Amino acid sequence: MRIHLISDQESHNISKELILFLNQYFRSDLVKFFIVEDTETIKNIPFTWKEIFQTIRAYTVNRPESQNDYFLYIMSGDNEFSWFAAQDQNDSKLGFVQSSNWELYDGIDAFSGTAYHLLAILFRMVFFGNLNESQHTYHLESKGCLNDLVLVKSQVIHKLRSSYICHACVDKVKSSGRLTTEGLELFNGSLKAISEIRNRLVKVDLGQISNLLDFSLITGEENEMIICLDDDKISITLSRGWKSALYLFLLERNEGLDAKELLADSIGLIRLAQLYAQVKPTQTAQNALAILNEKIQYRVFHDFLDQTVCAIRRSLNESLKNFPELLDQLTIKTEGDLRLIELDRSKISSKHLRAA
Incomplete structure (x- = not known):
């Protein structure tokens, strides 16, 4: 499974950080992250979802087609529906992650917010399919799960600081028929990576816990x-x-x-x-x-x-x-x-x- 990160000029540096971070947790050749090096010249950041996915498709045209290639645009601008990340409505191999505006969420840095949602959307693309196929798998009420779809700021912060996958979602993955050898590598690596994200965001002095x-x-x-x-x-x-x-x-x-x-x-x-x-x-x-x-x-x-x-x-x-x-x-x-x-x-x- 190869995951290609497309970036614009402003998001190129964070994409390079993401590659270094993620490849620590996927050590076999079954799952690898790459940067599409010729994309940092993107200057006109798309806004509508139609424009965003057209931009992503432009970088897939001349590449060998493979069932195990996924393309994620790490974009520095806003998007029309203000989602942190989404997959294409009809193509489960295309998705985007927004890397901007994390300063609005107390205690959440841009890298952690982007890395978390990259893993979340890739998880959904691989195990649940495109947006039309997977809409019913979101949690519309906050559980602190990777698949929460929440807008309230406190619930977004709680989701990132919890950084886990609930038992109901694990059961859905097991019954999806997509838990192949590569899928298992992605699943296990994602658990390790979001655990590290959680550790970055929740820094509690255990010796002081009774006072906090x-x-x-x-x-x-x-x-x-x-x-x-x-x-x-x-x-x-x-x-x-x-x-x-x-x-x-x-x-x-x-x-x-x-x-x-x-x-x-x-x-x-x-x-x-x-x-x-x-x-x-x-x-x-x-x-x-x-x-x-x-x-x-x-x-x-x-x-x-x-x-x-x-x-x-x-x-x-x-x-x-x-x-x-x-x-x-x-x-x-x-x-x-x-x-x-x-x-x-x-x-x-x-x-x-x-x-x-």
């Missing part, structure tokens, strides 16, 4: 948990049910939860049932308590707790995959029969929680 963390819980219609760190906002969604209730319950208890002790703690069981009713308004605390007592009666309470804790961990791991310093503080840890969250409770704000 401003953590708030907002249990709204979707039970969303918002983590605020500096200028970052990271969203985690737990199900409207026992996952949310148990996590809130553990946040209330500095001492953690011992499953054996909870069996004999009627007040603790009532509190867990109350939290369940708060996050799932269709249920009453009385009904929730009856569910818990039934699990105790049939001796499946321990299994129920273990399964719920595992489900919470999976949700946290998915959302905080690229924030290990946060995950370590927010995950549920197990010490013998004890489950606990080692988080400074003064950093928590939630209308659901009682003072610890």
Whole structure:
């Protein structure tokens, strides 16, 4: 697979930087990046998408046709729809990446923003096809995923600082039929490269993390948990049910939860049932308590707790995959029969929680 970078005069230097950066992560001959050296004379920067893709096609005409050649224009100007990057509507081998205006996004430098979107659009071109074929694979709501299609400035910054590919998109890649030997090299190399981009953008002193963390819980219609760190906002969604209730319950208890002790703690069981009713308004605390007592009666309470804790961990791991310093503080840890969250409770704000 050969990826040819077309540049104009203003973007030529950043294109050379991109080549040096990217070829570190694609060490085999299966995936290689090149500069089309005769393009830096482009002076009239195209604006409409029609003009942009016509410019790209002009540099493909006299080149040997290959299924594994992709052409990306790293352009220094604006484009009519203000997209950071896009592939051609009908040709999955042609795309562009805008390298300008990154000064408008706090903490995002032009190189990192351009490199990220180059990898994102190439990923889409290879695994999802042209724009018409792949429109349904975008996330229209912010997940921090490579395939987010967002316009709000804070969500754009969050996407770049998260720099990951969600499980749903990984599953789509697996089912695309395009995960060839070259595709696998591109996939693995892209993961390494966006991880490095993330490291450039998120520079958190792990020794100072407890002082930086401003953590708030907002249990709204979707039970969303918002983590605020500096200028970052990271969203985690737990199900409207026992996952949310148990996590809130553990946040209330500095001492953690011992499953054996909870069996004999009627007040603790009532509190867990109350939290369940708060996050799932269709249920009453009385009904929730009856569910818990039934699990105790049939001796499946321990299994129920273990399964719920595992489900919470999976949700946290998915959302905080690229924030290990946060995950370590927010995950549920197990010490013998004890489950606990080692988080400074003064950093928590939630209308659901009682003072610890």
